[in-house]
Amino acid sequence: MARVLEQGWLRSLLGFALFFILWETAGRTGALGASFPSLSEIATAFDTPVKRGLFTRSMAVTVHSSLIAFAVGAAIAVGLALISAVLPSLENGIDSLASGIYAIPAIAFGPILILIAGPETTPIVLGVLSAFFPIYGAFVSGLRFTPSAYLDLSGALGASRARAFLLLKVPHAMPALIDGLRLGAPGAILGVVLGEWFGAPRGLGVVIVGSMQNVRIPQLWAAALLVVACSLIAYFALSALHRLCVRRFAW
Amino acid sequence: MVTRALALVMAPLERLWALAAVMLVWHVYAVIQGFNRIVLPTPLSVLANIVEEWPLYAPKLALTMTVAIAGLILGAALGALGAIAAWISRIASAFVATSALVVRSVPFVVFIPILSRMMGYNVTMEITIVALLSFFPSFVLVSSGLSALPPSALDVSRAFGATTIKRLIYIALPISLTNLVAALRLSAARVVLGAMVAEFLTGLDGLGSVFLLARADLESERALGAAVIAAAAALILVQVGEALERWMNRRMT
Numbered sequence: 001m002a003r004v005l006e007q008g009w010l011r012s013l014l015g016f017a018l019f020f021i022l023w024e025t026a027g028r029t030g031a032l033g034a035s036f037p038s039l040s041e042i043a044t045a046f047d048t049p050v051k052r053g054l055f056t057r058s059m060a061v062t063v064h065s066s067l068i069a070f071a072v073g074a075a076i077a078v079g080l081a082l083i084s085a086v087l088p089s090l091e092n093g094i095d096s097l098a099s100g101i102y103a104i105p106a107i108a109f110g111p112i113l114i115l116i117a118g119p120e121t122t123p124i125v126l127g128v129l130s131a132f133f134p135i136y137g138a139f140v141s142g143l144r145f146t147p148s149a150y151l152d153l154s155g156a157l158g159a160s161r162a163r164a165f166l167l168l169k170v171p172h173a174m175p176a177l178i179d180g181l182r183l184g185a186p187g188a189i190l191g192v193v194l195g196e197w198f199g200a201p202r203g204l205g206v207v208i209v210g211s212m213q214n215v216r217i218p219q220l221w222a223a224a225l226l227v228v229a230c231s232l233i234a235y236f237a238l239s240a241l242h243r244l245c246v247r248r249f250a251w
Numbered sequence: 252m253v254t255r256a257l258a259l260v261m262a263p264l265e266r267l268w269a270l271a272a273v274m275l276v277w278h279v280y281a282v283i284q285g286f287n288r289i290v291l292p293t294p295l296s297v298l299a300n301i302v303e304e305w306p307l308y309a310p311k312l313a314l315t316m317t318v319a320i321a322g323l324i325l326g327a328a329l330g331a332l333g334a335i336a337a338w339i340s341r342i343a344s345a346f347v348a349t350s351a352l353v354v355r356s357v358p359f360v361v362f363i364p365i366l367s368r369m370m371g372y373n374v375t376m377e378i379t380i381v382a383l384l385s386f387f388p389s390f391v392l393v394s395s396g397l398s399a400l401p402p403s404a405l406d407v408s409r410a411f412g413a414t415t416i417k418r419l420i421y422i423a424l425p426i427s428l429t430n431l432v433a434a435l436r437l438s439a440a441r442v443v444l445g446a447m448v449a450e451f452l453t454g455l456d457g458l459g460s461v462f463l464l465a466r467a468d469l470e471s472e473r474a475l476g477a478a479v480i481a482a483a484a485a486l487i488l489v490q491v492g493e494a495l496e497r498w499m500n501r502r503m504t
Contacts, residue, residue, distance in 0.1 A: 035369040100270055103489040104482040105444035107451060111462055111474035115291045116280070183355060190358035197452065199466075205361075209452065212364035220368065224361045235356035 037217050045222035054207065059226055062123075062192055062204040066230070069127025070188040074181060076128065077135035085143045085169070095140075102133040106191055110198045123195030123203065130191030131184040138180025142173030175246045182238035186231040193227055292472045297479055300472040308458075308480055315450065315457040316484055318374065319442040322381025327438065329382065330389025331431050338397040338423065339415060347394040354387040363449050372453040381445045385438035389431060396430030397423055425503065432499045436492030443485040458484075 020039060025031075027038025046052050080098070084091040106126050113122040146169045154164045196205025204223050211220035274294050281293045292300070301308065337346050363380050370376035400423060408418050450459025458481045465474035 033369055035365070097270060097273070099489075100486065103440045103486045105440070105447055105485050107444055107447045107459065107462075108478040108481045108485070110451075111465070111471070111478045112277075112291075114466075115471060186356050186358055190360055193358065193361055194448065197448075208361060208364050212368060212452065215368070217368065220365060224365055227361045228357055231358050232356055235352075 035217050037221055042218045042221045042225070045216075045218040051219075055204075055222065055226065058202060058204045058207045058223070059230070061202045062189070062196070062227070063230060065123045065192045065195075065203065066127055066185075066189045066234075069124045069192055070131050070185055070234075072124070073128040073131030073184060073188055074135050077132045077180070077184070078139060078177070081136050081139040081143060084140060086165070098133055098136050101129055102137075106130050106194055110195070113195070114198050119199040120201065122198050123192040123200050123205070126195035127188040127191035130194075131188035134183035134187055135177070135180040138183070139173055139177040142176025143169050146172050171249055174249045175242065178238065178242045178245045182235055182242055185234035185238055189227060189231045189234065292475060297472055297475045301476045301480060304473070304476065308461075308476065311456065311458050311461055311477070312480055312484060315443065315446050315459065315481070316488075318377050318457065319381055319446040319488070322378045322446065323385045323435065323438055323442040325378065326382030326385030327389040327431060327435050330386040330391075330434065331393045331427065333386075333390050334393035334397060334427070335419065335423070337394060339419065347391060347398075350387050350394075351391045354391055359384055360445065360448055363445070364452060367449065367453050372455060374455065376453075377446055377449045377455055377457075380449050381442045384441045384445045385434070388437050389434035392430040392434040392437070393427045396427040400426060429496075429499050429503050432492075432496050436489070436496045439488045439492040440485060443481060443488060447481060 024038045024040065027036055027041060030036075046055065080094050084094045106129060109126060109129060110122065113125050117125050150168055150172070151164060154168055159167070192203070193205035193208070196203040197209055200206055204227050207223040208220060208227070211217075211223060278293050278295070281291045284291065334347075362383070366380055366383075367376050370379060404422050408422060413421070446457065447459035449455060450457040451462050452459075454460050454463055458477045461477035462474050465471070465477070
């Protein structure tokens with residue numbers, strides 16, 4: 001038994017099994033109240049084609065919006081980080097705009113986005129805003145902290161500032177950028193779901209709020225868990241990319 | 252002299268030009284589109300509305316911020332206590348690794364509807380949600396502070412026969428305090444969001460519920476007023492957190 005526990009993956013497998021058994025028991029006994037269903041009860045949210053159809057359609061909308069939000073957020077973040085690295089006089093302003101966007105609760109952008117972008121586009125814009133900051137922050141700090149020895153060397157070898165930037169600073173900041181991307185992906189999903197709560201016509205966020213209001217407990221849990229699952233998948237996929245990138249760019 | 256005066260004037264501008272630009276774009280957009288005040292109010296009319304209706308906003312702001320700050324402190328304190336308990340019992344690594352993963356990858360806000368179903372639409376639920384948001388960062392950061400204790404300090408204390416409790420009080424707590432403050436600063440941005448989303452979804456009184464009511468009554472100015480106030484309050488809370496962190500770092504180093 002002790003040797004089994006030493007195996008890392010076996011231990012996590014056991015941990016998960018224990019977690020799910022506890023969950024199922026708590027749900028069946030009603031230990032945490034009627035709004036805490038067992039896993040098998042949550043599964044009933046998928047037991048007819050009609051119900052499954054609702055989830056597939058909603059998830060397709062949320063995932064689609066999240067992907068757009070993530071791509072646009074990443075593009076803006078990378079663009080602004082590059083601008084602030086090339087034009088230091090704009091650096092402080094971009095920084096405080098970025099940290100302002102970060103500090104302002106995303107929900108506060110809701111009312112104005114509803115007016116400007118409309119309920120269908122609001123989720124995407126909120127996703128962009130929440131994905132943007134971690135990506136920008138990580139890439140900027142990656143670009144700023146190039147080891148000075150490398151810069152000195154490239155200067156001594158006569159590399160122009162542009163070459164040093166492209167061949168030294170940017171590659172050095174790649175692992176940081178991907179770390180930012182993997183934080184930004186759950187951010188994009190969170191922003192999209194939040195935006196869907198502002199009256200979007202379709203999406204997992206819409207299912208969540210609808211089930212909350214109509215006390216459809218298994219459906220509520222199923223939708224929330226699907227959002228979490230999307231977020232975890234995005235995070236782990238980018239973690240794999242991060243490992244690859246660290247190996248490629250590790251100096 | 253003149254350049255120094257100029258630098259004083261320019262210093263905030265250098266940081267704030269982008270925010271000012273956003274306001275300007277909003278204003279110009281509203282004016283060019285010729286929206287009426289219901290469709291898209293200008294920034295100035297929103298500010299005027301805030302001043303005019305301050306007595307209406309003030310109690311809601313107070314409610315939201317009380318819940319946000321109470322939950323922030325409660326969650327961070329529980330997170331720190333949990334980290335200390337895990338450190339003493341030496342089970343930290345497994346829990347901390349999982350929590351660190353969870354905090355980076357799980358969008359907690361989607362649990363707000365579930366928690367409000369489980370606990371009812373009340374202030375206890377709202378504080379619980381906010382505390383949940385600030386619990387994990389505090390647990391993770393304080394744990395990493397504790398695990399990064401200088402081994403030499405621990406060796407010395409062990410050589411002098413200090414008990415675990417004494418090591419905790421004289422070495423671990425002072426060091427983890429800086430990490431706790433960092434966690435507070437980190438969560439400061441999130442707690443206002445948590446409180447407002449809870450209010451927005453359940454209609455509990457506060458700035459978040461203003462959005463709900465304003466939308467029903469088509470009062471865009473009021474919704475935007477509440478949004479601007481919430482944004483300002485959250486920015487101030489984050490600034491306070493950053494100041495606290497700087498102060499703590501100065502004292503501890």
